[in-house]
Amino acid sequence: MASHNRFRSTAPRALRDPDALRVRLEAVRTEPAVAPLNDWVEALRGRLGEDESVPWFDPASGGIEARSLLLLEAPGQKSVGAEAALRRTGSGIISADNDDPTAQNCWTLRQEAGLPYELAVHWNIVPWYLGTADRIAAPGRTEIQRAAPFLHEVISMLPALEVVVPMGRKAQAGWAAYQERYAPKVHTLPTWHPSPRVFASRPAARQEILDVLRETAGLLGCA
Template identity: 80%
Template sequence: MSHDAFRSTAPRALRDPDQLRARLDAVRTDPVVRPLNDWVENLRARLGDGESVPWFDPASAGVGARSLFLLEAPGQKSMGAEAGLRRAGSGIISIDNDDMTAQNCWTLRAEAGLPYQESLHWNVVPWYLGTADRIAAPGKTEIERAAPFLHEVMAMLTSLEVVVPMGRKAQAGWAAYQKRYAPKVHTLPTWHPSPRVFASRPAARQEILEVLQEAAHLLRAA
């Protein structure tokens, strides 16, 4: 299947079982994400924790990403059924997942004119935190532990120009990473795109959109 075949025209595309099956079939074969997902498989073995790390999305830019969007840790809807969670989802970190945070990312990216085929979404902590029933936020220990693993991902993103850490935990994780590794990229921090943030901070959506528009401008100017 060609990369263009994964292009979604509306949010929550991965609620479609056929689309999800096609993505999962491609996680280890599509050349844009195969190096990243080989790394995921290796990390799972190193952690000794089975399916706790989701796959990178074949619909994204993969190793060719020019922009990287970082959240804090995988949500339940990005975890596959093998993980044994009550509300498991796709098994892929994707803006096409069937949840409101992914939908907000999809819509804001489209409004900002940021092609998903030039972007990559990931988390400062790449493994699931929490129980079968409830997700947990990463603490300082988890963030520090995860920094070397983020560095391994960053080393594969040789075209990267812009990083957008979304939310306080992601910003703390990216700051810890920056302090240790000093990457030469533009950093544009913004709010977490969750419905809870949008409900409590009415201006957050517009502020995120402005940051994504700035990211799009930087990429066009490069």
């Protein structure tokens, strides 16, 4: 756990700082907890013919030691690297420290829930970016089905996994299909997508997500 301390952020959006982002990117292939996952990302890019539209796992997260998985839909623009197709300019990492409001909500809610980042890892039902340079797209059934084997490869690299939190309807649908096919032995705690749009349209969503993350922390013995 000590190795995670050097990445620990004290406020949301830490990766807006170029120096913090540089340190994080330098560790994606060397931090022991995420090196196997990011070796897999590199191989997946080659298999798909994709570039940085498949972001890295976050060295600040629990990586292969994670006991919880916060599972969203697909990478956002702020997760996709500057060298990706369409010249997007995000961090290149799936991280709660990214410089966007959804990541900020994840950071704040996890902090309030008492769920340490080193016990969690963030990922997506579909691991590659969907949409255009101007607008992200939600995954459809075709993308979810195409991505299912890749999600299984990720889950197989998380031997300590106990709790999965699918966030949003698309993530829940993708995870339900995955459960039906692979029957993972984990707790599933579905909840809302942590986007500002959801919070604006459903005032109770924030508290419901917080309750789920607190339940996750309790199952892991953190609360």
